[in-house]
Amino acid sequence: MDARQRMEQLVEQLNHYSYHYYTLDQPLISDKEYDALYDELTALEAETGVTLPDSPTIRVGGELLEGFKPHRHLAPLWSLDKAQNEEQLLNWNGRVQRLIADYNSKNPDHPLPDPTYVVELKFDGLTLNLTYSDGKLVQASTRGNGAVGEGILAQVKTIKSVPLTIPYREGTIEVQGEGIMNLSVLSKYNETAAEPLKNARNAAAGALRNLNPKTTAERKLSAFFYNVGYSDNIQFADHREMMDFLKENRFKVNPYITYHNDFAQVMEELHQIVERRSTLDYLIDGAVIKITDMRIREALGYTDKFPRWAVAFKFEAEETTTILESVSWNVGRTGKVTPIAKVEPVELAGVTVQNCTLNNIGDIERKNLKFALGTRVFIRRSNDVIPEILGKVTDEQDGEEIIFPTECPACGSTLEQRGAHLFCNNRLDCKPQIVSRITHFASRDAMDIETFSEKTAEQLYEEVHIHEPADLYTLSFEDLIKLERFGEKKANNLLEAIEQSKGRDLAAFLFALGIPNTGKSTTKVLADHFRSLQAVMNASAEELTALPDIGDIVADSIVSFFADPLNQAGIQKMLDLGVEAKAPEEQVAPPADSFFNGKTVVLTGTLHKLTRDEAGARLEALGAKVTGSVSKKTDVVVAGEKAGSKLAKAQALGITVIEDEDEFIRLLEGGNFFS
Known part of the structure; x- marks a missing residue:
């Protein structure tokens, strides 16, 4: 056996042992035996000057990086709606039930099943998005804004529970999880650290967003994985099937995951998690409840920010007290003037708090804070990055007065109060x-x-x-x-x-205008419905409220925005300078007489006259749903050369199989099917 062959053998052995140790928590050999094999591999790499791409020696960290490069996710990473108490959780489930009932009333021939639920822990770390192409880890990134994150591949490779290669090799997938630092690891790290780490979450986030991968490696991070966010070649019937896929591909899946047919069981499970929280070796800040069935998820869809089929149940927030020192006033994009409180620095939930939100002048008065400067106040760090002031410790008005500004702190213009908020109306020079x-x-x-x-x-x-x-x-x-x-x-x-x-589409342009109370999903609805900027600008409130998810307040905001002469002039100036605000492309309805219309199709094996992507695109244009796995719900399997287990499964289930590529193309072109 030559050196290269021995290296390949050692890499395979060591990765096998690491998987059992770090992912399954089932060590197969002693540390001494592992170290001997690792040292042998290190010596061979030094001798040959070669390091295999999945070698465990990569995990020690490489050279200092120059900076983080942005990475655009293949599919959005959504935030989760939050429930702070059981009433809000029950309200969420009520909305789910109503949406399902509404869907079924409109689709009596293909009703959705009754919802079932999965409950997972909500880890308090840093979200990771891993990209695998043909079985190899090719990118890793932070969540960022949900569309674009920071590339941290070198850092993530140091996490020994992250597989560098996986058995699934049929295209590209994105897998989401959470990078964490175990509490026991944090404790051991702090025993010898020159600068002890205060909090496991910050330790994990700081390590992963560190330009020196060696620092990441020193923190000995771990990760749990819970979602396949994108795949170009596989779909799942339900959450359990997706979790099985992750386990089969050597991802570390947290063992505390439960499935429930009844929402009362979900509520009981949450109580058990709260009791179990203190026994865990990692931080959690709640639990996540999701609908199990993928078809229901697809039907429920998303709001601007959240999937409607999932919710995060937040544990009771941590609170403390400190001294309110001063209040400053910040001016935002819409002219709203917001108070920011500076407090005496205090440790809360692992971070040093110096600034707190006060929302608006109505919030200050409601919380009896008008005469609170210099007094002790309750603060809470919950969902927000900036903690919130809850109120004064005492009821007495024994502090200095918070003076509400009458002039804009930025430009000096007279402020206007609208409801509980102050506004600067100087849009032209603030x-x-x-x-x-x-x-x-x-x-x-x-x-x-x-x-x-x-x-x-x-x-x-x-x-x-x-x-x-x-x-x-x-x-x-x-x-x-x-x-x-x-x-x-x-x-x-x-x-x-x-x-x-200048060539951005109409939906992006409408969102860019910053119409009050109007988010991305609303601007897309406007673009898809009206299909021209002028039509949107001329729309009446009645026309707008007839559209999905647009109520009276949003409609009035849109109408008022486009009625404003300053906004009209700004828009016209952009159009005159070449901004196109392109209308969305026409959606062509699939031909009703196509053999593939409404069918679920699986492509497997090698096609020679079409690429897999071309075949998939043509099928979808004909109204088919293309999936990556064969199940009882599959209608047709197109089997090219060297089709394997998917073909065998289709034959066993009695599913229609097309093995002749010419026949497949004939059907794509409108031919009739002859069984």
């Missing part, structure tokens, strides 16, 4: 409003102007007098090259990104 509007306009979910940041918006406002989004399209090379931090390359890159943004 720097924080303008900078925030331009930053929002350029953001990824809006016009997606690459490399643009809030700092860029501020610099353009100060030095080039960019006062509205439309002004971005008037920028020249001469404007930018004279700015600090702008060389020729950066100036040209920004101008090119601005030019490319």
Whole structure:
């Protein structure tokens, strides 16, 4: 056996032992035996100058990285709606039941089954999104904004419970999980650390978002996995099937996962998790309840931010007291002026708290905080990054008064009170409003102007007098090259990104405008329904409320926004400068007489006249649903050359099989099927 063969043998052995040790918690050999094999592999790598791509020696961390590169996820990573108490949890389940009943009333021939539930722990770490292509780990990233995260592949490779290769090799998948630091590992780390870590969550997040992978490796992180967010070649009937897939592919799945037919069982399980929480060797901050059946999930869909088929049940938040020192006032994109409280620094839930939210002047009065400066207050760190002030410790008005501003702290304009909020109406010359509007306009979910940041918006406002989004399209090379931090390359890159943004679609443009009370899903509804910017601008409140998920408040916001002469002028200026606000592409209805219309189809084996992607796209255009696994719900299996287990399973289940590629193409082109 030569050195290369021995290295391959050692890598396979060591990865097998690591899987049993770190993922299954079932060690097969002693540490001494493992170390001997590891040392032998290290010596061979030094001798040959070769390191195999899945070698365990990679996990010690590599060279210092220059910076994090953005990674666009193949599928969105959604946030979860939150329930703070049992009443809110029951309300969520009630909405689920109503949505299912509504769907079934409209689809009596294909009703959804009764919902069943899965309960998982909600880990308090850092969300990971791993990309595997043909069985190899090719990318890892943070959640980021749900669409784009930071690439942290080198850091994630140091986590020994993350498989570098998996048995599934039939395309690309994205797998989501949570990077964590076990409490026992944290305790041991702090025994010898020069700078002890305060909290396991921050320790994990700090390690994974560290440009030195060696630091990540030193933290000895672990990870649990709970979702396949994207696949180009496999689908699952339910959550249990997806979890089985993860286990079969050597991902570490948390053992505390339970399935329930009745929601009362879910509630009982949550009580048990609360009792079990203190015995766990990792941090959790709640539990996640999901609908088990994937067909129900698809029917329920998503809001702007959350899947309707899942909810996070948050444990009771941690609270403490501290001194309220001062209150400052921040101006936002819409002109809303928000109070921010500075408190005496205090440790809460593993972090040092210095700033707290106060929401608005109504919140200050409701919580008896008007005369609270210099007094002790209750604070709570729950779902928000910034903790919340709950109220004064005493009921007496024994502190200094919080003075509500009458003028904008940024521009000096007279403030207007609307309800519980203060607003600055100086849209044309209030720097924080303008900078925030331009930053929002350029953001990824809006016009997606690459490399643009809030700092860029501020610099353009100060030095080039960019006062509205439309002004971005008037920028020249001469404007930018004279700015600090702008060389020729950066100036040209920004101008090119601005030019490319002119072609964004109508939904993105509407979102970029920042219409109050209007999110991404609403702007997509507007774009798909009206199909032109002018039609949206001319829409009446009655027309708008007839659309899904648009109520009176949102409709009034849209109508008022487009009735404003300043907004009209800004939009016209952008159109005159070449912004297209493209209408969405026409959705062509699939031919009703196609053999594949309404059928669930599985592609397996090798096709020679079409690629797998081409075949899938043509099937979907004909109204088929293309899945990656054969089940009783499968209608047709298209079997190319070297079709294996999927073909055998289809034959065993009596599913229609098409093995002749020419016959398959004939059917795609509208031919009749002859059994």
